Amino acid sequence: MKKVVLVTGANSGIGLALCKRLLSVDDQIHLCLACRNMQRAETARAALLCSHPGADIALLKVDVGSLKSVLEAAKELKQSKRYRRLDYLYLNAGIMPNPRIDFNAFINGLFSRKAIHMFATGEGLLTQEDQVTEDGLQNVFATNVFGHFILLRELEPFLCQSEKESLVIWSSSSNARRSAFSLTDYQHTQGKESYSSSKYATDLLSVALNNHYNKQGLYSSVVCPGLVMTHLTYGILPPFFWTLILPIMLLIRMFTNSFTLSPYNGAEALVWLFKQKPESLDPLAKYYSCTSGLGSNYVKPVKMDLDEEAAEAFYQKLLDLETKYRCWQN
Ligand SMILES: NC(=O)C1=CN([C@@H]2O[C@H](COP(=O)(O)OP(=O)(O)OC[C@H]3O[C@@H](n4cnc5c(N)ncnc54)[C@H](OP(=O)(O)O)[C@@H]3O)[C@@H](O)[C@H]2O)C=CC1
Numbered sequence: 193m194k195k196v197v198l199v200t201g202a203n204s205g206i207g208l209a210l211c212k213r214l215l216s217v218d219d220q221i222h223l224c225l226a227c228r229n230m231q232r233a234e235t236a237r238a239a240l241l242c243s244h245p246g247a248d249i250a251l252l253k254v255d256v257g258s259l260k261s262v263l264e265a266a267k268e269l270k271q272s273k274r275y276r277r278l279d280y281l282y283l284n285a286g287i288m289p290n291p292r293i294d295f296n297a298f299i300n301g302l303f304s305r306k307a308i309h310m311f312a313t314g315e316g317l318l319t320q321e322d323q324v325t326e327d328g329l330q331n332v333f334a335t336n337v338f339g340h341f342i343l344l345r346e347l348e349p350f351l352c353q354s355e356k357e358s359l360v361i362w363s364s365s366s367n368a369r370r371s372a373f374s375l376t377d378y379q380h381t382q383g384k385e386s387y388s389s390s391k392y393a394t395d396l397l398s399v400a401l402n403n404h405y406n407k408q409g410l411y412s413s414v415v416c417p418g419l420v421m422t423h424l425t426y427g428i429l430p431p432f433f434w435t436l437i438l439p440i441m442l443l444i445r446m447f448t449n450s451f452t453l454s455p456y457n458g459a460e461a462l463v464w465l466f467k468q469k470p471e472s473l474d475p476l477a478k479y480y481s482c483t484s485g486l487g488s489n490y491v492k493p494v495k496m497d498l499d500e501e502a503a504e505a506f507y508q509k510l511l512d513l514e515t516k517y518r519c520w521q522n
């Protein structure tokens with residue numbers, strides 16, 4: 193039976209590299225590129241067909257930052273005769289709007305004992321300016337977390353099937369930080385670290401999803417692709433600046449193995465998960481794509497800094513928010 197794989201944010205960066213690598217592992221999969229811009233999605237499909245002619249690739253229009261769009265996309269999938277189940281759901285689309293580097297924190301960090309950690313995680317170095325969506329949600333939360341959560345809830349009948357397990361895989365980050373997240377302000381309306389908060393939220397959500405859905409055959413995992421050169425990182429510093437500091441980055445990689453730099457290497461953990469039995473995965477681990485000093489790729493599971501009560505409390509808040517939005521829709 194063909195495996196059915198859906199990838200959000202599949203038209204560029206890590207998502208596109210993932211699709212290419214998945215087709216290299218198994219060119220018999222049915223791959224669905226879920227993107228907000230159909231022109232970019234068509235270009236991505238054409239590029240994938242160039243390297244894998246004959247691959248079975250469908251497109252789905254979805255803006256995960258808009259609840260209306262997510263519901264419409266889910267409806268389209270349910271109505272389409274092509275889908276009866278989903279084996280892998282890659283929740284990869286993500287944004288970091290208006291990033292700013294805190295140069296004071298950078299200089300202070302550089303001469304502290306946390307310098308390496310700071311480079312590996314970007315901790316304390318970045319701030320963002322968030323906005324409010326048409327649904328009245330914080331954009332980063334809506335895109336990176338809630339839109340994906342609603343998509344997953346809508347696709348439940350495709351994911352929870354008795355005969356076979358399914359795996360949901362979140363593109364999280366080493367930038368996810370407990371102190372950037374608050375249960376009382378889970379959309380991060382107050383602070384300036386909405387990206388870090390949203391990624392911590394995906395970690396919590398993944399843990400709660402395992403607790404609620406494993407019995408129904410649905411498993412969830414989180415991944416950090418490492419620091420990868422994509423549109424997202426070129427929004428932080430322009431390409432020429434990254435080239436300028438590349439020797440420093442490569443030097444730090446020798447110590448940390450945490451910078452994968454290329455989208456191909458960044459997709460390592462995402463592809464690795466495709467090859468695993470979902471029930472063999474650790475629900476409390478984040479799977480990191482790593483590249484050694486010599487350039488070889490490998491995957492490292494790291495225990496996440498969270499507790500299951502907080503995960504459950506956050507999950508209940510998301511269910512409340514979902515109920516609220518569904519009432520508004522009707
Ligand atoms: N790059 C890095 O160093 C790291 C990235 N990550 C995570 O990896 C994931 C992929 O990022 P990356 O490849 O780097 O970034 P890119 O900006 O290259 O890709 C992001 C993808 O998400 C899509 N996207 C953004 N917003 C929406 C939306 N509202 N609806 C649908 N699709 C959307 C983009 O589509 P469009 O082309 O239309 O904008 C694009 O296809 C993100 O979740 C990111 O947080 C995690 C750690 C490190």
Ligand SMILES: CC(C)=CCC[C@@H](C)[C@H]1CC[C@H]2C3=C(CC[C@]12C)[C@@]1(C)CCC(=O)[C@@H](C)[C@@H]1CC3
Binds near residue numbers: 418429437
């Ligand atoms: C100004 C100079 C000379 C250096 C600044 C480097 C930082 C901009 C850079 C160092 C570590 C990077 C990093 C990220 C962004 C850019 C840095 C802070 C991320 C937060 C990008 C997105 C992610 O999800 C993380 C995995 C990255 C962690 C490292």
